[in-house]
Amino acid sequence: MAIIEVEHVVKDYITVVKKPGIHAALKSLLFPEKKTVRAVDDISFTIEPGEIIGYIGPNGAGKSTMIKMLSGILHPTSGEIRVCGISPQQNRKAVVQNLGVVFGQRTQLYWDLQLRESFELLRRIYRVDAKTFRENMEMLQDILGLEDFIGRPVRQLSLGQRMRGDLAAAMLHSPSILFLDEPTIGLDAEAKHAIRNFIREINKARKVTVILTTHDLDDIEKLCSRVIVVNRGKIVEDGPIGAIVNKLTPMRLLEIELKEPASVRPHPAAEIVRHDGLHVSYRFDKNRISASDLIADLSKQLPIRDLSVKDPTIEDALREIYKEKELVSRGA
Amino acid sequence: MLSVLRHYGSVAACYLRLTFQQQLEYPLFLVSWMLMIPIQYFAGIYLLKVIIDHFRHLNGWTYPDLVFIFGLGLLSHGLMVVFFINSWMIGRMVIDGTFDRLLLRPMNVFFQLIASYFNFIGLIDLIPGIIIFLYACSLVGFEWTLPNILKLVLILAGAVLIRAALFVMIGSIAFWTKKNAAVHNFALVILERTTMYPLNLYPYLIQALFTFVIPIGFISFYPASAFLDRDRFVLPFDLAILTPVIGLVFYGLSQLIFNWGLRKYESAGT
Amino acid sequence: MNLAPYYYLTKMRILTNLAYRFDVLVSIGTNLVLMVTAVFLWEAAFSSVPEKNGMGVRDMVAYSIVSTLLGTVFVCGVQDTIYHKVREGQIATDFYKPVPLLAVYFADDLGAVAGDFMIKAIPLLISGAIFFGLPLPESPLGFLLFLPSCVFSYLILWFLSAIVGLLAFWVMELGNMGLVKDAIVRVLSGSFVPVWFFPETLQWISKFLPFQYTYQTPLGIYIGVIGTAQALREMGIQLIWAAALFLVLALFWRKTKKKTLIQGG
Numbered sequence: 001m002a003i004i005e006v007e008h009v010v011k012d013y014i015t016v017v018k019k020p021g022i023h024a025a026l027k028s029l030l031f032p033e034k035k036t037v038r039a040v041d042d043i044s045f046t047i048e049p050g051e052i053i054g055y056i057g058p059n060g061a062g063k064s065t066m067i068k069m070l071s072g073i074l075h076p077t078s079g080e081i082r083v084c085g086i087s088p089q090q091n092r093k094a095v096v097q098n099l100g101v102v103f104g105q106r107t108q109l110y111w112d113l114q115l116r117e118s119f120e121l122l123r124r125i126y127r128v129d130a131k132t133f134r135e136n137m138e139m140l141q142d143i144l145g146l147e148d149f150i151g152r153p154v155r156q157l158s159l160g161q162r163m164r165g166d167l168a169a170a171m172l173h174s175p176s177i178l179f180l181d182e183p184t185i186g187l188d189a190e191a192k193h194a195i196r197n198f199i200r201e202i203n204k205a206r207k208v209t210v211i212l213t214t215h216d217l218d219d220i221e222k223l224c225s226r227v228i229v230v231n232r233g234k235i236v237e238d239g240p241i242g243a244i245v246n247k248l249t250p251m252r253l254l255e256i257e258l259k260e261p262a263s264v265r266p267h268p269a270a271e272i273v274r275h276d277g278l279h280v281s282y283r284f285d286k287n288r289i290s291a292s293d294l295i296a297d298l299s300k301q302l303p304i305r306d307l308s309v310k311d312p313t314i315e316d317a318l319r320e321i322y323k324e325k326e327l328v329s330r331g332a
Numbered sequence: 333m334l335s336v337l338r339h340y341g342s343v344a345a346c347y348l349r350l351t352f353q354q355q356l357e358y359p360l361f362l363v364s365w366m367l368m369i370p371i372q373y374f375a376g377i378y379l380l381k382v383i384i385d386h387f388r389h390l391n392g393w394t395y396p397d398l399v400f401i402f403g404l405g406l407l408s409h410g411l412m413v414v415f416f417i418n419s420w421m422i423g424r425m426v427i428d429g430t431f432d433r434l435l436l437r438p439m440n441v442f443f444q445l446i447a448s449y450f451n452f453i454g455l456i457d458l459i460p461g462i463i464i465f466l467y468a469c470s471l472v473g474f475e476w477t478l479p480n481i482l483k484l485v486l487i488l489a490g491a492v493l494i495r496a497a498l499f500v501m502i503g504s505i506a507f508w509t510k511k512n513a514a515v516h517n518f519a520l521v522i523l524e525r526t527t528m529y530p531l532n533l534y535p536y537l538i539q540a541l542f543t544f545v546i547p548i549g550f551i552s553f554y555p556a557s558a559f560l561d562r563d564r565f566v567l568p569f570d571l572a573i574l575t576p577v578i579g580l581v582f583y584g585l586s587q588l589i590f591n592w593g594l595r596k597y598e599s600a601g602t
Numbered sequence: 603m604n605l606a607p608y609y610y611l612t613k614m615r616i617l618t619n620l621a622y623r624f625d626v627l628v629s630i631g632t633n634l635v636l637m638v639t640a641v642f643l644w645e646a647a648f649s650s651v652p653e654k655n656g657m658g659v660r661d662m663v664a665y666s667i668v669s670t671l672l673g674t675v676f677v678c679g680v681q682d683t684i685y686h687k688v689r690e691g692q693i694a695t696d697f698y699k700p701v702p703l704l705a706v707y708f709a710d711d712l713g714a715v716a717g718d719f720m721i722k723a724i725p726l727l728i729s730g731a732i733f734f735g736l737p738l739p740e741s742p743l744g745f746l747l748f749l750p751s752c753v754f755s756y757l758i759l760w761f762l763s764a765i766v767g768l769l770a771f772w773v774m775e776l777g778n779m780g781l782v783k784d785a786i787v788r789v790l791s792g793s794f795v796p797v798w799f800f801p802e803t804l805q806w807i808s809k810f811l812p813f814q815y816t817y818q819t820p821l822g823i824y825i826g827v828i829g830t831a832q833a834l835r836e837m838g839i840q841l842i843w844a845a846a847l848f849l850v851l852a853l854f855w856r857k858t859k860k861k862t863l864i865q866g867g
Contacts, residue, residue, distance in 0.1 A: 013600070073435045075599045089598075093438040101436050108433050110350060112357045117350055124342045125437050364777030368785045375789040382799050386654055387647040513624050518632045525639040533642045 002046040003209050009079030011040035011065050039065045041233035052210040054224035062233045063213045067179050100170030104182030107166055109154045115165045116150045126173035140168040143201050160191025180212045196222050217315045245317045253310040254282040259303040344447045355452050366456050373460045393530050396471035397560055403465030405527035405552040408491035410458030416496040418449040422503030423512035490579030491551040497586035507593030527552045550575045608709035615713025630722050637670035661825045664737035667730040669793050674722045677714040678760050680707040681780040684767035688774050740826025747833045751820040754840035759816050761847035771858045792818030812843040
């Protein structure tokens with residue numbers, strides 16, 4: 001049974017149109033002009049237990065709105081949401097008892113107190129019994145390496161340590177679902193590695209379902225089995241990463257380093273995208289011609305010293321999606 | 333039912349311990365506050381004395397009367413500041429998103445808001461209040477009989493509820509306007525002038541406003557008048573007893589408004 | 603001397619104040635309450651003793667209204683500005699601006715004075731006039747002396763605020779000492795109860811402090827309790843205090859700057 005079900009969810013915001021100038025300001029005070037913005041436009045998806053999902057899209061695409069609706073902070077304008085079979089709108093407390101949420105930019109820890117004190121509070125709020133608390137803390141300390149700084153005030157912690165503290169805080173009460181909003185933002189490589197490791201571990205050990213919103217492409221590539229890409233309130237893609245990348249960017253890049261300068265002629269199945277000095281780059285559709293065939297053809301004409309074939313990355317795929325957004329907004 | 337009480341009780345106790353530690357973190361910061369507040373309040377009493385020395389009385393209120401109402405008002409203010417000061421934070425929490433965190437926890441939102449900050453620092457307001465009130469009691473010859481003490485406790489409880497309700501209602505405006513207007517400063521000034529000074533200094537219209545529309549008069553003016561045998565309004569019952577009742581009703585109203593605002597916040601977001 | 607940047611700062615301050623419309627409204631409301639309640643208190647006082655020290659109720663009503671107006675116009679934001687910047691560690695960047703720091707703050711506050719005069723004081727005056735009648739000065743000469751006296755008052759208050767603000771560099775850990783100074787000023791300046799009502803000993807002490815010369819002097823001139831000769835005398839004392847505080851400020855500033863540049867902000 002799906003652990004999260006979203007059916008035809010719509011979220012409209014009503015905003016007041018603000019215009020510059022004193023006259024307009026006065027008028028807006030008495031007769032405010034309202035505008036409806038549709039942040040989430042008929043979105044449906046289901047998530048099975050144990051998945052790690054990347055919920056991604058350009059800024060303003062409606063990602064945090066969806067996360068807020070899934071956690072019960074926000075109510076949808078229409079449509080249905082069920083988390084573990086319960087509607088967050090109707091039974092907020094039951095849903096959040098089973099939810100862990102981490103906002104990358106905002107901590108829920110007490111700034112001036114030792115890290116462990118925040119855990120003490122959360123343990124009581126979520127009614128975690130002594131045995132479970134001990135076991136969870138052991139596991140969390142183990143994976144996250146908390147012993148080094150669990151006794152230090154949160155304000156003294158580095159960003160990576162604080163993020164680990166927030167992750168522990170979110171998992172303390174053994175939730176089966178974890179929402180992470182930009183968890184690796186601003187972290188150094190080592191910290192990012194630790195966070196990603198943690199997510200993989202708890203997903204494996206506890207079958208925790210994870211929904212991750214992030215702009216970090218490494219996060220997506222290294223963690224997510226599936227991504228849901230949203231743009232302008234609608235789902236643009238929903239599926240395994242490999243399939244999406246393949247679908248959006250069948251293009252490959254063949255980078256060639258020549259032994260000596262030569263005349264470079266275009267190839268019927270490939271496009272020259274770069275040619276300076278001894279370096280030539282060909283772009284080709286792998287569905288039209290295989291890399292090996294292209295290399296065979298070109299090596300007949302060109303004195304090749306070295307070459308490499310580059311696969312598109314999720315970044316290329318996303319660029320395609322976001323490009324579409326730009327085109328649309330430029331026209332609008 | 334019992335388990336719910338135990339749950340909320342244990343969380344409240346933990347909040348108490350943690351906020352105590354938090355407020356102890358920077359004790360020196362309080363030095364300026366500990367100087368300013370007593371200066372403000374004791375100077376307030378002194379200025380009243382100066383005025384009365386020249387002008388004998390204010391609308392029939394003598395110096396002992398004035399100190400009594402000043403002290404009584406200050407007592408409920410101090411208590412409110414100790415227990416309910418987080419009601420001033422609603423606007424700020426809505427704006428910077430910390431309010432969302434309360435919604436993410438499986439407990440009543442209002443409880444989290446208020447219980448999460450027991451303002452020990454508010455004792456700086458409360459202690460001068462106690463001193464001034466006791467001083468006033470000695471001036472007016474207040475009798476510390478059991479019925480009087482009981483009355484006093486009920487009145488203070490009701491007064492604190494009225495004050496708290498007021499700030500909760502004002503704070504709840506942020507749910508609709510999504511702005512942090514810091515209107516509570518405005519409310520504080522009004523409260524100071526209407527609870528620490530006799531309400532009948534002001535025109536009848538204002539007295540009526542603060543009796544029948546916003547029951548500020550019941551915070552200290554009517555109770556003080558009753559204690560001092562100085563009923564200005566002719567009403568058939570002891571107004572002092574009305575205060576706790578009005579306090580509960582007004583507080584209930586503020587709860588309705590808070591929850592209504594919360595629902596609005598959940599449907600509109602930020 | 604290039605005044606252009608100061609003019610710009612002043613203008614920015616006015617515009618910023620205009621932008622925060624709701625805060626302005628709340629501020630007007632708060633001051634209105636203070637003004638109105640003070641007037642009612644004096645009306646109650648004078649109902650039992652119609653005349654005191656040659657003053658009638660109309661005099662103290664005018665005193666209260668104009669006192670509130672002065673309160674909104676005498677903006678000394680420098681005190682809180684320095685405190686908060688030191689507290690947040692942002693003061694260092696201000697040090698590196700190519701214009702003298704205190705002059706910047708002064709220009710800023712002048713902008714607030716101008717802005718608040720238009721946005722807050724005038725509505726308050728109109729409200730006061732509607733409720734209680736326009737508080738006219740005792741005499742044209744009195745009004746003419748009142749104006750420069752206000753300027754001197756502002757200088758005293760501003761230098762005092764700057765000095766107290768600089769304290770933040772030294773004793774920031776004690777909190778905002780400016781609040782303490784404000785509480786003292788509120789009482790001893792005569793802004794609510796004029797010092798000439800205080801007992802003899804207190805009045806005598808107050809003569810040697812700068813506070814009564816900030817509110818009581820201009821207000822007393824305005825309502826005519828302070829006659830021309832005494833007015834000129836008190837305005838002289840105002841100037842002396844302004845000069846003295848300016849010197850203290852300059853010396854304190856130099857000392858503070860030295861300390862900060864050594865410690866690195």
